[in-house]
Amino acid sequence: MQFTINGETHDVEPDIRASLLDVLREHVGLTGTKKGCDHGQCGACTVLVNGRRINSCLTLAVMHQDDDILTIEGLGSADNLHPMQAAFVKHDGYQCGYCTPGQICSAVGMLDEVKKGWPSHVSDKLDSVSLSNDEISERMSGNLCRCSAYPNIVDAISEVSGLTPAQKEAADA
Amino acid sequence: MKTFAYSRAESPEAAVAAGGRFIAGGTNLLDLMKLQIETPESLVDISRLDLAKIEEREDGGLTIGALVPNSDLAADPRVIAGYPVLSRALLAGASGQLRNKASTGGNLLQRTRCYYFYDKATACNKREPGTGCSAIGGVNRILAILGTSEHCIATHPSDMAVAMRALDATIVTLKSDGDRRRIAIGEFYRLPGDTPQIENVLEAGELITHVELPTPPKGEQLYRKVRDRASYAFALVSVAGIVSVEDGKIASAALAFGGLGPMPWRDPAVEAALIGQAPSDAAFAAAADALLKDAKGYGTNDFKIPLTRRTLIASLRELTGVSA
Ligand SMILES: Cc1cc2nc3c(=O)[nH]c(=O)nc-3n(C[C@H](O)[C@H](O)[C@H](O)COP(=O)(O)OP(=O)(O)OC[C@H]3O[C@@H](n4cnc5c(N)ncnc54)[C@H](O)[C@@H]3O)c2cc1C
Ligand code: SF4
Ligand code: FES
Ligand code: FES
Numbered sequence A: 001m002q003f004t005i006n007g008e009t010h011d012v013e014p015d016i017r018a019s020l021l022d023v024l025r026e027h028v029g030l031t032g033t034k035k036g037c038d039h040g041q042c043g044a045c046t047v048l049v050n051g052r053r054i055n056s057c058l059t060l061a062v063m064h065q066d067d068d069i070l071t072i073e074g075l076g077s078a079d080n081l082h083p084m085q086a087a088f089v090k091h092d093g094y095q096c097g098y099c100t101p102g103q104i105c106s107a108v109g110m111l112d113e114v115k116k117g118w119p120s121h122v123s124d125k126l127d128s129v130s131l132s133n134d135e136i137s138e139r140m141s142g143n144l145c146r147c148s149a150y151p152n153i154v155d156a157i158s159e160v161s162g163l164t165p166a167q168k169e170a171a172d173a
Numbered sequence B: 001m002k003t004f005a006y007s008r009a010e011s012p013e014a015a016v017a018a019g020g021r022f023i024a025g026g027t028n029l030l031d032l033m034k035l036q037i038e039t040p041e042s043l044v045d046i047s048r049l050d051l052a053k054i055e056e057r058e059d060g061g062l063t064i065g066a067l068v069p070n071s072d073l074a075a076d077p078r079v080i081a082g083y084p085v086l087s088r089a090l091l092a093g094a095s096g097q098l099r100n101k102a103s104t105g106g107n108l109l110q111r112t113r114c115y116y117f118y119d120k121a122t123a124c125n126k127r128e129p130g131t132g133c134s135a136i137g138g139v140n141r142i143l144a145i146l147g148t149s150e151h152c153i154a155t156h157p158s159d160m161a162v163a164m165r166a167l168d169a170t171i172v173t174l175k176s177d178g179d180r181r182r183i184a185i186g187e188f189y190r191l192p193g194d195t196p197q198i199e200n201v202l203e204a205g206e207l208i209t210h211v212e213l214p215t216p217p218k219g220e221q222l223y224r225k226v227r228d229r230a231s232y233a234f235a236l237v238s239v240a241g242i243v244s245v246e247d248g249k250i251a252s253a254a255l256a257f258g259g260l261g262p263m264p265w266r267d268p269a270v271e272a273a274l275i276g277q278a279p280s281d282a283a284f285a286a287a288a289d290a291l292l293k294d295a296k297g298y299g300t301n302d303f304k305i306p307l308t309r310r311t312l313i314a315s316l317r318e319l320t321g322v323s324a
Helices: A020-027 A083-091 A100-115 A133-139 A150-161 A165-172 B012-018 B029-034 B070-075 B077-082 B084-091 B096-101 B104-109 B160-166 B268-274 B281-292 B304-320
Strands: A002-005 A008-011 A046-049 A052-055 A068-070 B005-008 B021-023 B042-045 B054-056 B062-065 B170-174 B180-184 B207-213 B220-226 B237-246 B249-258
Touching (some): A100 A133, A133 A150, B012 B042, B012 B170, B021 B029, B054 B077, B070 B084, B070 B096, B084 B220, B160 B237, B160 B249, B220 B304, B249 B304, B268 B281
Parallel strands (some): A002 A068
Antiparallel strands (some): A002 A008, B054 B062, B170 B207, B220 B237
């Protein structure tokens, strides 16, 4: 099977049952993406497929042979951090770090959804979306953090989203 | 997971001819395959079929392809404008990542979240017909109070389907013999009776191709979901409501409920109790009485009966502008 991951083509022969997560970790050696629950419940395995965030544990690799797959490794590197990675460092958006790659990929996908005008469960109006801390929390609820670094995660995402503290307060009021 | 043969369908006709189990988003089927609760011998990947469009019909309704992801459906401007109850129901379900994968067809067919259905060490008539129901007399906090049988008290967990029930959606299918069917959502799901493993009227190998919504209904629309945490949890009780008031009287009402029964629940008696009445707590209480007349608690889910009453009354107040 052939996969395009972080812009590179990989030829691997996984079992037909392999999830996209297992192919990334076990066959391609990209272990940045984490396995938490393996059942779509925690978000640790979040990657971007054709620009959309999904749980890589709940999808078969074989179904993604023609897709453009982006993992945390493709988002940025230690000496060239993606703005979302830099913001997590700056705001201390993690403790053990296990959920972090999933949080970061999810946050990048989420901001793109906001840019497209997608509403959320907490949006007052469905047809005009403005980001706030409540919106960020709701939209990130598919990413659990056992260390409960949530306040700092929200701060990091909020910074990248371009919300100023005053805007955040106004939106949350 | 048991192994399986895999093929990717190139057309709906090829998909039904392939004669295997369809996989769309995979978010329910793979979850259950990992636990070997589902063990299909062959999977037919329908995820690339050209069924991911939302189109307006000449009669003013909307036709939704079976592969439209839940997130795209919730954000579609036509859905937001004409069917906000559907957007709200979708946005109240699962997580951003899951909604990006979950398809319209797969969502309708997702299976129950009954704990025992998921626990292969226990008896469950839905998973293994004839073994018994561990939930009756067991932990049934999340399970049904309406439409149950002595063989199964599972709930259907979808939020989307509840809104579609209130909207009188029609499910369009392609059968393996090439025939098409149009099934009203009210006739799509089955009560458990003594065959709880059979959940709907689809035949083996029948593919859902579209869901049709009629023209946008009159009145206010709402989806209210009550759950154990504020996000990313299934409904204990939910209400999809569409109510119009004219000259101080309720002119039309469509009310469907999640978390209560084996299917998105709708009872004409509830709507009959409201139509023609001036909106008031007395009228709302009568509607709740009609809904809950045959409700039966099983112990740890007894609380759902008063919770449903309050949730319905609060929803009707909001829909009609009556304050508490
Ligand atoms: C952690 C978690 C939380 C969740 N929370 C919620 C929630 O709060 N509310 C909610 O409503 N849902 C929730 N879900 C469920 C989610 O909505 C479903 O898993 C999803 O909608 C299923 O769609 P799918 O395309 O992934 O289906 P699949 O898993 O691909 O398929 C499901 C079933 O439908 C069949 N099928 C799929 N498409 C077709 C078709 N076109 N024709 C015929 N058969 C078909 C498959 O054969 C299979 O039997 C949650 C799921 C998870 C994992
Ligand atoms: S309620 Fe239904 S799904 Fe749950 S244990 Fe009983 S038979 Fe199984
Ligand atoms: S590992 Fe995929 S959601 Fe938990
Ligand atoms: S930082 Fe430890 S789980 Fe989130």
